[in-house]
Every structure is written in C-alpha cells, then in structure tokens.
Amino acid sequence: NWFQMSSGLFVFIILFGGFCSIASASANNSFTSKRFSPKPGEPPNGSVWDVVIKTCDDQGAGTDAAAYLKVFYERDHASEIFQLDNPGKNDFERGERSHFKVILNQEDIINIGLFWWPGFTLNEEWCVDWVLLLNSNRDKCYEGIFHRWILHYKDPPTYAVKFHRLVFADCVNPAPEGSQRFHFLRLLGDNTS
Incomplete structure (x- = not known):
C-alpha cells in the first residue's frame, strides 16, 4: 500500500514539474511555434x-x-x-x-x-x-x-x-505542345522590331 502511494506521488511530482517548466517557458516566450499566418482574405488552413x-x-x-x-x-x-x-x-x-x-x-x-x-x-x-x-x-x-x-x-x-x-x-493561355518558352518580361513601350 505504501509503495502504491509513493509511486503515485512520484508520478504527480514529475507531471507537475513538467507542467511548471512548460508554463514558465510559455510565459518567457522561450520556445517558438510553427504558426503560419495566412494572407488577408485566405482561409487559415491553406x-x-x-x-x-x-x-x-x-x-x-x-x-x-x-x-x-x-x-x-x-x-x-x-x-x-x-x-x-x-x-x-x-x-x-x-x-x-x-x-x-x-x-x-x-x-x-x-x-x-x-x-x-x-x-x-x-x-x-x-x-x-x-x-x-x-x-x-x-x-x-x-x-x-x-x-x-x-x-x-x-x-x-x-x-x-x-x-x-x-x-x-x-x-493566361498555355502555348501548344511543341512551342518554345521564353522566360523574360516584356517592357511596355519597348519598340523592338
């Protein structure tokens, strides 16, 4: 009976100590959470x-x-x-x-x-x-x-x-299958002939 009581007390102390260390870390902001903020107008999960x-x-x-x-x-x-x-x-x-x-x-x-x-x-x-x-x-x-x-x-x-x-x-409109892709931006008013 004494053994069951002491082991229960030991488990309680371990759990309580772990909770206190997490609570103090949370209060001090010493750990980072992976939280991604969505852009305005977007749903929170994707x-x-x-x-x-x-x-x-x-x-x-x-x-x-x-x-x-x-x-x-x-x-x-x-x-x-x-x-x-x-x-x-x-x-x-x-x-x-x-x-x-x-x-x-x-x-x-x-x-x-x-x-x-x-x-x-x-x-x-x-x-x-x-x-x-x-x-x-x-x-x-x-x-x-x-x-x-x-x-x-x-x-x-x-x-x-x-x-x-x-x-x-x-x-806006994908090119046909065999067309060559050019990766550049065309400037407005560029008069190249």
Whole structure:
C-alpha cells in the first residue's frame, strides 16, 4: 500500500514539474511555434488555387466520370487528392476548359497527376491537353502538359508529361505542345522590331 502511494506521488511530482517548466517557458516566450499566418482574405488552413483543365478536342475525349487531381509536394513527400466537380454543370466536355477551385495546404508543388473513377455513364474515357494551377494572391502559376488519354484509376495516376512553373502573366493561355518558352518580361513601350 505504501509503495502504491509513493509511486503515485512520484508520478504527480514529475507531471507537475513538467507542467511548471512548460508554463514558465510559455510565459518567457522561450520556445517558438510553427504558426503560419495566412494572407488577408485566405482561409487559415491553406490557400485557394484555381485549377483550369483543357480537355482534348478529339472524338470521345470528354468524360462524365468522376475526375480527380492529385497534387504532389516536395516537403514531407506529401500529396493531396481533389475530386473535380462543379455541381449542376457538365464538366470536361470535348475541347472545353473546365474551372475549379481547390484549397492547397502547401505551395511547394513538384508534380500533378490525373485519374478518373468509373460511374454509371457511357462516356468514361478522358483526354487532357493541359492543366493550370493558379494563385493570383501569390502570383504563382504551374503548368502541367498532358496531351494524352488519362488512365482509369491507378496509383500512381497519369502524370503530366511536362510540369513547370510559369511567370504568372504567361499563365493566361498555355502555348501548344511543341512551342518554345521564353522566360523574360516584356517592357511596355519597348519598340523592338
């Protein structure tokens, strides 16, 4: 009985001592917390990004299946999966651009992948030309070039053939597949002929 009482008292002293040291460190601000402040107008757990997907203009390229975007990050080798669907709208029609909003928890994007999940419809194949990820608050834009048919759900998904960051101004309309990219800013009033 004495042993149980003394061991309980010992545990209480250890826990109380640990609590007091944490409380004093908190009062002195001697430890740092990893707290990231969002920019004004952004949700606290991530930032809102626009996703634009251009479906190929080939016969049968559009889909009615559930489409998904997988975003891969450099930090912690993390990834996130988003279902892309605008309720009440027929997304991913042949030759059209589909727009979505997603909340990404990280910004160190290194690649993207697409996949689809079968439903109960006839049009379940899907061909994608390109995907853009844009964040106008941070002036960031990533371009994923696919120019191919997206495979039925697999892990890993169908990756972009090319994936790179663009100057935000170049993100309005991606160039064709074989075009050369120039990384410079054009000055207004520059009359070079």
